[in-house]
Amino acid sequence: MEMLQILAPDGTLTGEAPLSVDEVRRLFRAMVAGRAYDHKATAMQKQGRLATYASFEGQEAAQIGSVAALEERDWVVGTYRDAAAMWFHGYPWVNLILGRTGDERGGHAPDGVNVMPPSITVGAHMIHAVGLGWSERLLGSDAVAMTYFGDGATSEGDFHEAMNFAGVYRTPTVFVCQNNGWAISMPTSRQTASETIAQKAIAYGMPGVRVDGNDLLAMYQVSRDAVARARAGEGPTLIEAVTYRVGPHTTTDDPDRYRDGEEAAEWRSRDPIARVRAYLQADGAWDAEWEADIEQTEHDAVERAVDEAEALEPFGAGEIFDAMYAEPTPQLIEQRDKSIGR
Amino acid sequence: MEMLQILAPDGTLTGEAPLSVDEVRRLFRAMVAGRAYDHKATAMQKQGRLATYASFEGQEAAQIGSVAALEERDWVVGTYRDAAAMWFHGYPWVNLILGRTGDERGGHAPDGVNVMPPSITVGAHMIHAVGLGWSERLLGSDAVAMTYFGDGATSEGDFHEAMNFAGVYRTPTVFVCQNNGWAISMPTSRQTASETIAQKAIAYGMPGVRVDGNDLLAMYQVSRDAVARARAGEGPTLIEAVTYRVGPHTTTDDPDRYRDGEEAAEWRSRDPIARVRAYLQADGAWDAEWEADIEQTEHDAVERAVDEAEALEPFGAGEIFDAMYAEPTPQLIEQRDKSIGR
Amino acid sequence: MSEVTLAAAINAGLSEALDADERVVLIGEDIGTTGGVFRVTDGLQQRFGAERVIDAPVAESGIVGAAFGMAVGGLIPVVEIQFMGFTYPAYDQLISHVSRIRNRSRHRFTAPLVVRVPYGAGIGAAEHHSESMEAAFAHVPGLKVVVPSTPYDAKGLLRSAIADPDPVVFLEPIRLYRSVKEELPPEPFTVPLGAAEVARPGTDVTLIAYGAMMKEVRAAAHVLAERGVDAEVIDLRSLVPLDSDAIIGSVIRTGRAVVVHEAHRTAGFGAEITAQIQEKALYSLLAPVERVTGWDIVVPLRRAEKHYVPTVDNIVAAAERTMRS
Amino acid sequence: MSEVTLAAAINAGLSEALDADERVVLIGEDIGTTGGVFRVTDGLQQRFGAERVIDAPVAESGIVGAAFGMAVGGLIPVVEIQFMGFTYPAYDQLISHVSRIRNRSRHRFTAPLVVRVPYGAGIGAAEHHSESMEAAFAHVPGLKVVVPSTPYDAKGLLRSAIADPDPVVFLEPIRLYRSVKEELPPEPFTVPLGAAEVARPGTDVTLIAYGAMMKEVRAAAHVLAERGVDAEVIDLRSLVPLDSDAIIGSVIRTGRAVVVHEAHRTAGFGAEITAQIQEKALYSLLAPVERVTGWDIVVPLRRAEKHYVPTVDNIVAAAERTMRS
Ligand SMILES: Cc1ncc(C[n+]2csc(CCOP(=O)(O)OP(=O)(O)O)c2C)c(N)n1
Ligand SMILES: Cc1ncc(C[n+]2csc(CCOP(=O)(O)OP(=O)(O)O)c2C)c(N)n1
């Protein structure tokens, strides 16, 4: 299968840009923000302020290029590695950080923000996006659901069931697989004997497209088209974003145990942010000062979110009981009383 | 995708026959035997002598044509609807009948018969065939495992995981999907948006073939090739046998609730046994007396198996505890004592 | 008014719910054109259309997962899984997602869905068709588990389950689908979740059960009465939330208890009930609480099934044992 | 000889088993090149090759299902599931197939596999990484469930589990992987399945626990001793088969019992133990059996996890409550 590319690694256009320069600047800024968060979170984990953290460095274009195709009313259903997409769609940094500190309140998106808490189990959440889009349709809305998952997740049975349901019911679902080459220590080539992830769409009677996941413009274009199809009632699409996890799986992982450093170095040189920078620069729409400026601003926003998250008192012994049901059962009330007293 | 056919519905050859006339006569006889069992079991259920029964009428060629490609050391892993294939591979009629009367001893295949008890859960057993073939390879044998399942089973996540494992590890597995048009009341067209089942193989990097499941010769040919590939270490194959369930799903089902009688009538006219009969007849290798003779003999064999099954005393209150573990746990011994006394 | 079966009562409850609230949808295998393997959804697709009464591919995890997404999105899905033995592929969706979304989003997202599950043995069905694994659901925080034993309760509890803001596993005793009948009031009604019912008041011994075993337990109380033992019968109706007060109150009065279920003994729900009784009523106990349960074996097939399912005699004998102390 | 951790003891047990029997194979996610998320299989793929130490795709049902087929075919697979929270997708394979094949084939086919599962909270892990759902396995007839709490038992029980002709779910307390150490004999040894161990003899009250909670329970016995209460500590080691005799014998002597587990309270395995005690030792009980357990809530994340896991204080307090009667 062919891989769509619009922006060559050196930043030159090989096709028509689907976005204006202003729009590209906006998305460039979002990628920079994502990276600011990513670096901050990695650093915090090293200081023991976060539980494990899963970096998405190198996958910023795959996430921002796709999520940018959504309207506010649409849904994002992603994983532990999709913070940039979630944030772009309205999930505040403070929530993301809270979650990573180990606080359930991170999962409480603000009202009106249609972003599910990140899925930690691999593979089970794509069918949720199918259900969400389906409910929107039955409730008379044209909102669509975009779901993010990795190459590893395609091995789970639930991936298959989600794809099959979406195909059969033509639900407004956009499946975005970030094929980042690895599932912890397992290379994609050992995850499946299929040559591409995109071709798996054939098994479900839906279109599958393969796209350079480090190319913001190509990501945007295929996502825009998939969203438009879904919104028009023409059914789901599988997008395979070919990208790479340049960092470790999580902060507890040591990639040197299973892969060659050169591979990662090679992919670092295909950095999606650098590619857009080169494009904007060639267009005269970039200068170092501007980037330094937005970087500082976005970094500060993350810092503020960190402060806010860390200022929040952890749950007391009683509060952990408060959200199991709308009303606690008698058993839970009894247990809560014991817990406070115990 | 094209559908392979060698024997046209009127019994004329459209390609080269992969079997000698003598071999075809042998498989014809096996199909006749299968039907004798099927009719007997359906009748017994109506008399209340069996629990529910799932008829495979019309699917005899799909089963016999494929299983005939196996050697004795190979494995058969099928469902409640695959009695003909299981029997051909050595699973005695008495076991099949016992199982349907509701007796666990039906699941005890004779030593050396590599046939798993029929899977009642839909979809979960294909991965067992993957594991079985894998174990054969690791133990130094070239035996392969053939697994039977329906169109409905392809919707289960376990189908996907089985196919994926087989693809990744190139296990000696032959996946035989009998696409018989229906999964209880669900037509295949609503089970998946994929145009064919065979094309699902693409998602796993394995060959998929579509074949006329009512054509004994075509079934044999694709199965023989798939088995040969598997045995040679060249990996798994998905075979989609296009056929039809002319009877009800099980004896408790009423197909008139969900499908047009004409469709079944139309398929009855494409009977796989009649097709081979016409072929043999044209070849001068069939006469009515011979068929009457084998039919009687096979029918008698089934009758003897029925007698044997029905003569077996049901388990007593104690025996139901005997096969949970190699050695019963203290808890089970205590419960057995209670059960005998209670 | 005529009497209706438990199956018909559920059908009526579903029909009313579909009528009352556009957000209610049904999804399951073969629930549409055939009305389900037990005909519990008979006629509903014809009446409410295939968009609201949805025939699903054979994929239980997908069905529950999709229904979860629908519920988060604002619908009220009522899932049917054909038999309890086919819920296991959906166990992960139920535990990891359905039961947790309220907690992991601190009330922002909720999953007000109902999973209807025919359960239990006694009809000589095939392998995997006779399961009673309610304990595996009752142990999962965030789920509610409801088990009716009469047509009235079935309809009333179902309406409550559908109205409940949290996910409910709704267990339907296969054996009682058509073997119990009663007249139902013509107007809609509900039965609250979490409230046990004293099915028969008594003073000597408390028989505690739910769902499929209630028929045997009621019959056992009758036999015991004839033998001069006045048994109180409690139908739990909900396992989660559990009406512990009803259990403890009764046992404190009677001093004796027999807990009955068809499920396997080890780590069955009867252990929980027994543990609670000894925790809260130990000093009232005149005899050990007896558990009458299925054994720790796969439910035997048709020819030997009867050796598995607890009988009236077993229950009577257990009650009499408690009377001897 | 130097001391080894529980993780290292398991590694040594696996290594010995791979050495001793060619039919033993390991399969799991990331167990090869990385040696698993907890490094329990460290070095084994390098030593025994990728054909016998198999890195699997992310598909738990497939892993268990394939291992099942392998086991029927004559191998002895030892599966690793990365965390207990990821066993649920494989629940159907375990219940419907692994646990049943011996019964449904009346001994013709068997599944002598082991499923290794890191479990339990206490390390501030992410969602789904702190589960203690042992009751959901113990309730399944046909499975054995084993839970070591020391390096010696871990190695000895593992060898027995691998040698066992039936499927064993082998639960490894994450919290103890590296926090307990002891010297092991250089020669191979086994610890039988189904035999509890008296970890500390005592006369006043019996503390019953297993796996992850043993450290707290041992410490509680120590505190109690300082306060003049002589606690007997029983480490169950196996939940199925259960050493009921050890439990009952002890409680008959002490008259008091505290059952401890980290799993949720409702329908947890502690209910089974409690039920058995009151069934067989009611007249010896001087006080209600206490259950000290995790609550009926999703295990809280890192910042509030401590409010969930039972503590030494909780156990001491429960034991002291039993002493008051
Ligand atoms: C059901 C389940 N199984 C296993 C895991 C452990 N695990 C966490 S991430 C991961 C790899 C996922 O790889 P992929 O889907 O490619 O996503 P990536 O991490 O590369 O973004 C695994 C196996 C899990 N979280 N859930
Ligand atoms: C896991 C599971 N879900 C549901 C069922 C109920 N059921 C039995 S057969 C069947 C349809 C299977 O259709 P298909 O795979 O096409 O096989 P066929 O019956 O047509 O041979 C269903 C849904 C089951 N046995 N197991």
Ligand SMILES: [Mg+2]
């Ligand atoms: Mg990946």
Ligand SMILES: [Mg+2]
């Ligand atoms: Mg079919």
